[in-house]
Amino acid sequence: MKSQDIRKQFLDFFQSKGHLIVPSAPIVLKDDPTLMFNNSGMAQFKEFFLGNGTPKSKRIADTQKCLRVSGKHNDLEEVGIDTYHHTMFEMLGNWSFGDYFKKEAIHWAWELLTEVYKIDKDILYVTVFEGSKEENVPFDQEAYDIWKTLIPEDRILLGNKKDNFWEMGDQGPCGPCSEIHVDIRSADEKAKTPGKDLVNADHPHVVEIWNNVFMEFNRKADGSLEKLPAQHVDTGMGFERLCMVLQGVQSNYDTDVFSPLIQKIEAVTGASYTMKASGEAEEKTNIAIRVIADHVRAVAFAIADGQLPSNTGAGYVIRRILRRAIRYGFTFLNTKEAFIYQLVETLAAQMGGAFPEIVTQKNLVMNVIREEEQSFLRTLDQGLQLLDNVIAETKGEEVAGEKAFELYDTFGFPKDLTGLILKEKGMSYNETDFDKAMLEQKTRSRAASEVSTDDWTVLVDGNVETFVGYDQLENEVKITRYRKVDSKKDGMLYQIVLDHTPFYPEGGGQVGDKGTLSNSNESIDIIDTKKENNLILHFAKRLPENVNGNFVAKVNGGLRDHTASNHSATHLLHQALRAILGTHVEQKGSLVNPNYLRFDFSHFAKVTDAELKQVEDFVNERIQEHLPLVERRSIPFAQAIEEGAMALFGEKYGDNVRAIKFGDSMELCGGIHVPNTADIWHFKIVSEGAVAAGIRRIEAITNDAVKDYFASQEKALDEIKSALKNPQDALKAVVSLQEENAKLAKQIEALLKDKVKAMKTGLVSELQEINGVQFLAKQIDLNPEGAKDLAYEIGATGQNIFLLLATADEGKPMLTCYISKELVAEKGLNAGQVVRELGKYIQGGGGGQPFFATAGGKNPDGIAQALEKAVDFIK
Template sequence: MKSQDVRKQFLDFFESKGHLIVPSAPIVLKDDPTLMFNNSGMAQFKEYFLGNGTPKSKRIADTQKCLRVSGKHNDLEEVGIDTYHHTMFEMLGNWSFGDYFKKEAINWAWELLTEVYKIPKDILYVSVFEGNPAENVPFDQEAYDIWKTLISEDRIILGNKKDNFWEMGDQGPCGPCSEIHVDIRSAEEKALVSGKSLVNNDHPHVVEIWNNVFMEFNRKADGSLEKLPAQHVDTGMGFERLCMVLQGVQSNYDTDVFTPIIQHIEKITGSKYTIKAKDEAEEKINIAIRVIADHVRAVAFAIADGQLPSNTGAGYVIRRILRRAIRYGFTFLNTKEAFIYKLVETLSSQMGSSFPEIISQKNLVMNVIREEENSFLRTLDQGLQLLESVIKSTEGTTVSGQKAFELYDTFGFPIDLTALILRERNLELDEAGFDKAMLEQKTRSRAASEVSTEDWVTLIPGNVETFVGYDQAENEVKITRYRKIDSKKDGILYQIVLDKTPFYPEGGGQVGDKGTLVCSASSLSLGSANETIEIIDTKKENNLILHFAKNLPENINDSFVAKVNQDLRSLSARNHSATHLMHQALRSILGTHVEQKGSLVNPNYLRFDFSHFAKMTDTELEQVEDFVNARIQEQLPLVERRNIPFKQAVEEGAMALFGEKYGDTVRAIKFGESMELCGGIHVKNTAEIWHFKIVSEGAVAAGIRRIEAITSDAVKAYFETQEDTLTEVKNALKNPQDVMKAVHSLQDENAKLKSQIEALMKDKVKNLKAELTSQLQEINGVQFLSKQVDLSPEGAKDLAYELGNLEKNLFLVLATAEDEKPMLSCYISKELVAEKNLNAGTVVRELGKFIQGGGGGQPFFATAGGKNVAGIQEALAKAVNFVK
């Protein structure tokens, strides 16, 4: 059965059982601070399980793109080593929100597997939760009794808390689960060892394919459990593993989910993937191909959903996954040029019908991956040189783990590649030292981000929060619930939920509102304290609007007046509306290929990332400014439409952003011909923006440009600063009538003086060349000299090359101290670099310590700068040690 048919039959089956079929949410999460990526099928439904929202249907089914690089059975460094774990995978799921429960979920799972997919019953095992007296959670007798009617009891396994009790996190909904495992071993293997003993023991051919989670409890902050008011079903079936079973193969990578990509890798690299490797060399190639086939899927879909590789957060995870794939190709498939980006073509043709974003974003994805590949291949080349320096400076046979960690941490040089190269050179890696350095870094990072959260204290049960901020910036409110959080970064804070809030929560690029909660007049009349609580930020989490404060009101049951800081909100609104106008301008001037790829809107400025493959010219930037300012001058009124069907809004021309999760109904914002789907705060008329000014334009990644711009008060301040600067320039030039003429005259005069200085320096270099030639010493066949010279660093370089052209076997160290800034320059004849294994970079790094600095360069010429002029003579004295 083809994978497309496997997916379709699952969705058709649950549709026949009354489930609403919904599309996959983006793999990149934007409104859940607890997760970087959608790592399970239930992630997009968390708000329903928490009771913070109402689903479109009580029964839902889907296939969800997931990305997981850590967890129960999965670590990034293990993916590709085995044949059944992945970074990105599809999770087929059916969901019940307070509707059906264990009986229906178990019976339908069995019906689909054995009657629709026709998997033989005698290769299936199931597990149920055995209970945990320590946490007062009983044995799941109900699930056990249901399974007894479907399968013999010797195929029912009692599972512990680790394997058969699911939790959303340290707190929140949780419950027992019932897994379904399949044994696809040969008859001979089954005769030797029972499949039952291999369940949950990481056997490649006895694997879990489906997990039915029964959410019955809520985990509180103290670890205790309480029954949920409504019981839910959350199931997940591994699509790739299911295809393996139905296609009769022994590896996920042998299914048609992966074989087209693997065949493309073989074609590009000239490598051969063998189902059963006959030796270690073949297995290394197999692993490399599996790694690349898996990782390109994860990276491509993450980029398509809006997450670019970067050095922080979710972007770093994507970069790390891609670099692992590049490294495996570099080491084991001998690929020294970018090639992984070419696989996106196969991926888009294979999965585009189910996930159209991989088709529409194909060019962007390919360009970003190609640029990342080229960049990291350069890093690998540089890392190899640096590792060579580390090896040369190593005494004995063990290389410092700290040095290896510096290569890994600073240059992204993979530790497994370091270890491989060292083994080839008969050297060992101090793995304990590396692990210690890595642990110290992780501990620092964890300590900086650690947050402990207490349980919610509910004041008004069942209250549904309402956002009124589009129409009001101030209104009377009640606190419905609150909780205390302790953050290592920010200290103790309180998250407050209001019954109806005017505060806009961070989202869509716009920062959250700030403001106050002030005790209302009605509460004051009852004798409440006249106090003001500062709201320092507003965010959204699992459909709840959270107001952050450093303290709680004295009487939390009072009524309050919620007041948004209108000055800050107004500035943000101007920048947000200007962002829409700029998006329209870019598409009009550069072309309709321009799409928003990220934004930041705050009171001070706006930042806008967009797809475009060339640096914008000054003329194009000027045209964008003129376009936006023309719309401001037209005084276009805001046309806002709320709760219109998503499909209708798009058909009417509204821009929808890839990677965003939209509901069935949306809000459309229109200024003239600009129309976008947006939940942010906007001006009532473009005239409020006053003026728009671009302050910078540059690259973020391959095919992604970034513009930063200002409006309103910031533009006024910008022009005032420019005027002040011009006044200072005039004063410095003695107030000439024509400022530019005076500047050009000064430039001409400066150029003439520079020319004269260069001529004088050339004469000085010639004179020094003759003088220094006579001072050369021959040591061990090397022409050696170390000396301080009265030249600029550039002059010292010229002098070094001049002497190098005259003398063979030259080892020269020159020091300069122009403007009290010490600089060492080392020149080594290329013959010495090759014959005596000398390296100018190594020399200046060692000698640079004496001037409290460092540097580097090429093997034949390198420089080091520092700050200790007094150390120059000691550095020059030590230089001779390199040739003695």
């Protein structure tokens, strides 16, 4: 059975049981500060489990893209080493929100597996929660009794809290679970060891495929459990593992989920993947191919959903996954050129039917991955040079663990590659010290992001919170709930929920509102507003003295107006870019705050000055047209798209959406906008540049910020005129100054050449013959360019010359090394190695070619020692 059919049968089965089939949410989470990525099928439904929202159906099923590479659920280091863990995987799931419970969930799971998929009942085991005295939760007798009617009791196993009690996090909904495991070992293996002894023992062929979670408790901040007002079902079945069982293979990677990617890797790299490796070399090749096949899926879908690789947060996680794949190819498949991007074509053809985003974003994904590959391969080359330096500086056979960690942490050079290269040279690094440095870094990072959250204090029961901020900036409110949050980053804050808030929560690129919460007795500042699990959270440094009182919530109108101006300009900018650059332009990220707007978009080339001028003019024309805002707050999603509204890729939209229109510009957007484009006043682009391959970024300003910009430009022009003695034509005066400067520069260049020629004769006479080498190491009074010219001039006068010249132009030390090519060829001398070694005396470094290299530094006092040590290379 093909994987596409397996997926379809699951969805068809639960649709027949009255479930609404919904699409996968994006793999990248934007409105949940507790998660970087969707790490389970239930993540997009958290608000329903928490009681903060109402699902469109009490029964839902889907296949969800999941990513587990950070936080509590982190499988990264197992991926590729074994055959059943993955970074990105599909989670087939069915949910009940206060509808059916254990009986239906268990019976349907058994029916699907044994009657629809026709899995042999004799290879299945189930687990139920054994109970916990510590938690005061009893043995799950109900689930056990249901299973007894379906499977022999010797196949029902008891599981502890670790294996059979599922929790969303440190706080929140949780409950006992019942897992289904499958034993796909050979008959001989089964005869040796009973399958029940291998359940939850990390055996590659006795694996969990389905988990039925029965949500009946809420975990409070103090660790205690309380009953939820309604009982829910949350199930998840690993799609890749299910395919392994149904396709009769012993590894997820032998299924048709991965085989097309593996075949493409073999074709591109020339490596061969074997189902059963016969030796260490074959196994290392297999692992590398599995890593690459797995990781390209995670990286490609994350980019398609809007997360570009970067140096922080979720972007760093994606970059780390991709670099792990590149490194495995580099080390074990001998790939020295970018190739992983070529796999995206295969991935799109394979999974585009179920996840169309990988097809529509294919070119972008390929471009980003290719650039990341090329960049990291350059980093690996640099790391090899740095490692050579470390080896040269090391006395003995063991490199300090701190040095290996510095290569890893600062330059991204993998520790196992460091170990491999050192081993080839008969050396090693101190792993204990490396691990210690790694632990210290993780501890610092964890401490910086540590957050403790109290339970909600609920003052008003029920979902009474509504947003009224589209129509008003001020409103009479009551506090419905609050809680304290303490973090190392922000200190102690309070999160407050109001019944009818005018405060817009951060979302869609727009920052959250600020303002006040006050009454006749007191006033507190609201310093930020965010949304979490469908609740609008108002952040304050303290609570009102009487939290049960009546208050007036008031948004800072000045900040809101400037933010709205920038947000509306962002929509017009998007329209302008598509009109001028082409309809391939899509928004890939934005930031809208009171001071400026930032807009990331897909485009394959730098935007020219002429194009930027056209874009500016386009937006300003729309501003001059005084276009009124046309807003539709609740329009069916399909109707909005049919009428021409643009949906932003990677965003999660409901059945009903809000559409914003200015003239011909129409987008789906929940943000705040100006009533009329005239309120934007003027639009000015201040920068344009690349963010990643195929992604450009424009930063721009509007309204008062433009007025300030023009005022600063006018002031700068006045200061320039003053410096030029107030000429009638400032531009003509600047051009004249530039021409005069160019003439003087040519004169200086001619004088420098004369100086070089004059110095050459004297220095040639100072060459000393040492061991058959014409040697000179000396500090000279020239700039670095002059030193280079002088080195070549002296080098051309004879053979076997070894020259080290030092300069300290404007206090900046520089070493310039020239070595005749015959010395390079015959004696193995290398100018790059010379300057790297001697550069440490001037607290710097550098490199170049074997016959010519330079090194800059920070310590001119080290020049004398560097010159003194130069002779050691020929002695």
